[in-house]
Amino acid sequence: MRYAMAIDTKKCVGCSDCVVACQTENNVPIGYCRDWVIEATTGTYPDLSLEFRSERCNHCSNAPCVRCCPTEASHVVNGGIVLVDHNECIGCKACIESCPYDARFVHPEGYVDKCTFCIHRVEKGENPACVNVCPTKCMYFGDTDDSNSEISKILKKRKWKTLIPEAGTDPNIYYLI
Amino acid sequence: MIEELIVSGRMNPEIDPHLHAWPWYVPTDLFLAALVAGILIFSAFLTLHGKENEFPAAVKRAPLFAPFLLGIALLLLFLDLSHKLYFWQLYTNIRWESPMSWGSWTYLFITPLSVLWAAIHIQDVFPNLDLKFSWLKESIEWLKTYKKVLAGIIILLAITLGMYTGILLSAFNARPLWNSAILGPLFLTSGLTTATAVVLLLKPNEKEERRFIVLMLIFAGIQIFLLIHMIMGYLAGTQVHIEAARLLLGGEYTTSFWVFAFGFGLVLPVVLQLLKLNGSKIPVTVPAVLIIVGGLLLRLIIVEAGQASRWLY
Numbered sequence: 001m002r003y004a005m006a007i008d009t010k011k012c013v014g015c016s017d018c019v020v021a022c023q024t025e026n027n028v029p030i031g032y033c034r035d036w037v038i039e040a041t042t043g044t045y046p047d048l049s050l051e052f053r054s055e056r057c058n059h060c061s062n063a064p065c066v067r068c069c070p071t072e073a074s075h076v077v078n079g080g081i082v083l084v085d086h087n088e089c090i091g092c093k094a095c096i097e098s099c100p101y102d103a104r105f106v107h108p109e110g111y112v113d114k115c116t117f118c119i120h121r122v123e124k125g126e127n128p129a130c131v132n133v134c135p136t137k138c139m140y141f142g143d144t145d146d147s148n149s150e151i152s153k154i155l156k157k158r159k160w161k162t163l164i165p166e167a168g169t170d171p172n173i174y175y176l177i
Numbered sequence: 178m179i180e181e182l183i184v185s186g187r188m189n190p191e192i193d194p195h196l197h198a199w200p201w202y203v204p205t206d207l208f209l210a211a212l213v214a215g216i217l218i219f220s221a222f223l224t225l226h227g228k229e230n231e232f233p234a235a236v237k238r239a240p241l242f243a244p245f246l247l248g249i250a251l252l253l254l255f256l257d258l259s260h261k262l263y264f265w266q267l268y269t270n271i272r273w274e275s276p277m278s279w280g281s282w283t284y285l286f287i288t289p290l291s292v293l294w295a296a297i298h299i300q301d302v303f304p305n306l307d308l309k310f311s312w313l314k315e316s317i318e319w320l321k322t323y324k325k326v327l328a329g330i331i332i333l334l335a336i337t338l339g340m341y342t343g344i345l346l347s348a349f350n351a352r353p354l355w356n357s358a359i360l361g362p363l364f365l366t367s368g369l370t371t372a373t374a375v376v377l378l379l380k381p382n383e384k385e386e387r388r389f390i391v392l393m394l395i396f397a398g399i400q401i402f403l404l405i406h407m408i409m410g411y412l413a414g415t416q417v418h419i420e421a422a423r424l425l426l427g428g429e430y431t432t433s434f435w436v437f438a439f440g441f442g443l444v445l446p447v448v449l450q451l452l453k454l455n456g457s458k459i460p461v462t463v464p465a466v467l468i469i470v471g472g473l474l475l476r477l478i479i480v481e482a483g484q485a486s487r488w489l490y
Binding site: 016019036040041042043044055064068069070071072073087089090091092094096097102104105112164166168 | 188263276349351
């Protein structure tokens with residue numbers, strides 16, 4: 001099983017509903033975010049293109065944060081979801097330094113925090129909160145090892161990209177382009 | 178040319194607008210650890226070669242500082258942890274893929290060994306010191322019989338410690354300025370250079386002073402070579418490495434790096450030592466202090482600039 005997320009950049013309008021849903025669902029402290037929206041303008045005037053991307057931890061298959069963690073607090077669970085065990089994290093911040101997506105932060109209680117793909121919902125067969133609330137339904141979540149899953153089908157049908165694949169992290173957030 | 182402008186809604190503390198998760202504690206720790214590694218390598222190496230009495234400042238006096246400097250380094254590491262009460266988790270795991278893990282295990286072994294090494298030499302430095310307890314005197318005498326074995330173990334651990342200070346950073350592919358295999362040897366060499374400066378500050382005899390000035394010149398020369406080689410490597414690398422090098426070549430850290438860390442901290446003391454070897458009356462403390470401050474500045478700049486370097490997307 002390999003959980004992944006696909007985000008349709010043609011449908012995303014950058015409303016940040018996913019950000020608010022995550023903060024509410026996971027009780028993320030004020031001033032912090034586990035997911036965020038970026039607005040990328042590419043090209044040279046007047047030939048410009050605009051892309052909204054909802055970004056978060058990429059739950060990399062080759063996760064540098066897991067490799068560099070000295071205490072195994074950062075670990076991978078079934079389905080490839082990368083988690084941080086709060087009771088094993090010493091707050092050395094090596095994982096923060098190792099993440100090319102800057103997806104981690106120090107929670108005010110001291111441990112390192114990040115997106116969990118809402119594992120508490122996924123274990124019950126539900127989608128992550130961000131996927132559920134998206135008003136344009138631009139986000140797809142599922143198992144890419146299952147060729148019949150919605151995400152597998154859309155990844156076969158559409159063109160996609162991942163962020164900084166050249167960093168060798170093998171990320172699992174796909175952006176449909 | 179295609180340009181990309183990214184506006185992000187993220188504003189996580191210590192992450193945005195640019196990464197600053199490791200403040201001055203970490204580079205200062207790296208500096209002290211490499212300095213101690215250098216001090217212990219010289220002391221243990223000269224002991225193995227039976228030169229204790231020819232080089233008293235390096236073999237006997239300098240190692241007395243090692244446990245204190247390591248203590249400060251460990252305290253700084255502890256202060257940097259944001260989940261402090263869980264620090265013991267470091268020692269319930271051995272993670273070979275994590276430089277932080279084997280660095281913490283190296284600290285665990287080398288710190289008590291540095292105390293034992295200092296204990297062996299304390300009465301040579303302070304002959305009138307009364308150790309009060311006979312068991313303590315006997316234990317030190319017993320330790321002295323294993324001095325060469327201890328020296329061998331200390332050299333291995335000290336090289337690991339010195340290299341670790343660079344490898345900790347170079348293992349992070351996410352920070353292009355750190356992602357150079359040269360950082361390990363560079364920081365070890367810098368540790369040896371700063372250690373020669375400490376020895377020169379501890380009133381060495383004439384022969385020892387001359388030898389350590391030559392050693393300082395050799396290690397500072399290697400350091401200059403490694404630094405230039407590292408920057409050439411970035412410039413011959415990928416776009417992200419070229420962008421990282423630009424932080425030091427015209428970017429935000431250019432003056433602090435080239436004027437202070439490289440110029441005043443490395444080139445000027447080399448010039449002063451060369452003049453001194455040729456008969457100029459230059460107090461040995463001047464180049465020695467410059468080298469020590471330069472070593473600290475090098476870590477502060479590399480850690481800070483490394484956190485400002487990133488992948489482009």
